[in-house]
Each structure stands twice: as structure tokens, then as C-alpha cells.
Amino acid sequence: MSITKAPVALYNVERQAGEAAELWNAITDQQLADWEALWQPSLLLAIQRLHGAKVPLRQWPQSRHWDWRRKAASIRGMLANPAFSLMCAGVTQGMMILETTRRRCRIEVQKGKNLVYVEYVENAPWNRKELLFDPPRYRGVGSILMRAAIETSHSEGFKGRIGLHALPQSNPFYARTCGMTDLGADSNYLGMHYFEMTFEQSEEFIARGARP
Amino acid sequence: MSTKRTMTLNLTDAEMQVLEELCDKKDLSKTALLRQALRLYQVVESRLERGEKFFFEDDKTKEKAEVMML
Numbered sequence: 001m002s003i004t005k006a007p008v009a010l011y012n013v014e015r016q017a018g019e020a021a022e023l024w025n026a027i028t029d030q031q032l033a034d035w036e037a038l039w040q041p042s043l044l045l046a047i048q049r050l051h052g053a054k055v056p057l058r059q060w061p062q063s064r065h066w067d068w069r070r071k072a073a074s075i076r077g078m079l080a081n082p083a084f085s086l087m088c089a090g091v092t093q094g095m096m097i098l099e100t101t102r103r104r105c106r107i108e109v110q111k112g113k114n115l116v117y118v119e120y121v122e123n124a125p126w127n128r129k130e131l132l133f134d135p136p137r138y139r140g141v142g143s144i145l146m147r148a149a150i151e152t153s154h155s156e157g158f159k160g161r162i163g164l165h166a167l168p169q170s171n172p173f174y175a176r177t178c179g180m181t182d183l184g185a186d187s188n189y190l191g192m193h194y195f196e197m198t199f200e201q202s203e204e205f206i207a208r209g210a211r212p
Numbered sequence: 213m214s215t216k217r218t219m220t221l222n223l224t225d226a227e228m229q230v231l232e233e234l235c236d237k238k239d240l241s242k243t244a245l246l247r248q249a250l251r252l253y254q255v256v257e258s259r260l261e262r263g264e265k266f267f268f269e270d271d272k273t274k275e276k277a278e279v280m281m282l
Binding site for chain 1: 245
């Protein structure tokens with residue numbers, strides 16, 4: 001499969017300016033090497049800082065056990081699982097895996113219709129303020145990846161409808177920044193909140209632009 | 213984002229009727245519906261190849277019926 005690299009821009013917090021980036025429609029060995037060599041040590045550093053600051057365990061990033069190498073291997077060649085990565089300054093800044101066949105909408109106005117489900121999405125540790133990287137290196141990673149999920153929804157014929165279960169730290173991002181509907185805690189999914197986006201909400205999100 | 217190729221698909225009247233009914237019901241174009249079918253077929257095949265079974269379960273009785281795939 002040939003990889004498409006679409007030009008996008010992230011906000012460099014230190015320089016207070018936009019910086020050219022690329023959205024790849026794949027997760028390749030290059031991203032997995034970054035995850036192993038750069039993300040993992042940063043995540044460990046973050047966990048040590050959280051531990052040192054006596055932050056309760058429940059507030060540590062739940063994604064700390066995610067193994068992107070295993071996740072990428074499990075979807076290799078599967079049409080139902082498009083994957084994306086975001087590159088900036090030659091380094092992976094975010095990764096995302098989608099699912100396009102198994103889930104259906106829950107919001108009443110679109111109940112039962114197909115949607116793109118965001119299986120996994122993660123920002124590089126150094127871009128996450130909650131991991132005590134303050135200031136974070138780049139802003140805008142999550143918004144660009146969500147826009148990619150919406151565009152995938154359109155290309156699948158699902159008219160921008162997307163859904164996901166959010167890790168607790170991310171609830172405000174999906175509710176406020178993305179403008180998704182919070183359908184509350186899902187008892188079938190470890191009590192994580194389920195968020196869904198309608199066609200109208202996706203249009204509003206795109207119209208606002210990918211803001212940091 | 214990927215390059216797309218075009219193919220011609222010949223369907224019987226009955227098949228076309230089912231396709232149109234499903235498109236109506238699912239609010240999808242014919243192309244989108246057939247692409248979905250392909251994705252689903254690949255998911256099912258891949259899981260069967262891994263040794264998993266494909267069941268339908270009655271929500272009330274919890275009775276399971278295995279789906280046999282060609």
C-alpha cells in the first residue's frame with residue numbers, strides 16, 4: 001500500500017508559531033520505532049514525575065500500557081481498520097487506529113446508522129500537559145487526528161459520524177474542543193464515557209478548523 | 213486518500229433490489245455499501261482463520277447459532 005502524506009500544521013508552543021507537519025494514512029515501522037525509542041522513555045519519565053508529585057494512581061495515563069507494536073500488527077492489511085500517524089520535526093507526534101464495520105450510532109437522531117469508531121488515539125507524551133510536560137511541545141495533534149476520523153467517515157459514506165470511548169483525562173477535549181455528545185459512562189466499557197459526533201457536529205468542528 | 217480503481221458489477225434484478233433496499237435502510241450509496249460488505253467479509257474471514265467462531269445470539273433466549281461461511 002502506498003502511503004499518503006498530507007501537509008498539516010501543528011502549533012509549536014515554545015516558538016508560539018505554526019510548524020509544518022504531515023498526516024500519514026498509516027502506522028509504519030518508523031512510527032513504531034519512535035514509540036519504542038522516544039515515547040516509552042518519555043512516558044516512563046512522566047510516570048516517575050507523577051509518582052514523585054504524589055498524583056494518585058487513578059490519575060496516571062490509562063494508555064500507559066498500550067502496546068502500539070501489537071496493535072499495529074493486529075490490524076495489518078485489514079480494510080476495516082484505517083490507521084493514521086502525525087509527523088512533525090521528523091518525529092511521531094500522534095497515532096490513531098479506526099474501526100469502520102462493527103459499531104453503530106447510539107444518538108437517537110442517527111441511531112443504528114454506521115459510524116467510524118476511534119479504537120485508539122494517542123498523543124506523544126511530551127505534548128501532554130497532564131503528564132507534567134508543561135509547556136507541551138506541540139498543540140493540535142488531537143484535533144488533526146479527529147479531523148482525519150471525520151474525513152474517513154465521509155469517505156466511507158457515513159457523513160462525518162464518529163464515536164469513541166474516552167479515557168477520563170480526555171473527556172473535556174471531546175466534549176468541549178470537539179463538540180461531541182457525551183452519552184455518559186458505559187458500563188460495558190469499564191465505565192468510560194461514550195462520545196458520539198453527528199453530521200452537524202462534524203461540520204461545526206471542521207468549520208472551526210483544527211485549533212490547538 | 214488512496215487511489216481508487218473502477219469496476220463493473222453485474223447483478224440480477226433480485227440482487228439489485230436487495231442492494232437498493234439495504235442502501236435505503238443504511239443510508240449508504242451502493243459503492244459505500246459494497247465496500248462495507250468487503251470490509252466485513254475480510255474481518256469475518258480473518259477471525260475464522262484464527263480459529264474463532266462466528267455466532268448470532270438471540271438476545272432473549274441467549275441461544276447461539278453458528279454462521280457457516282463459504
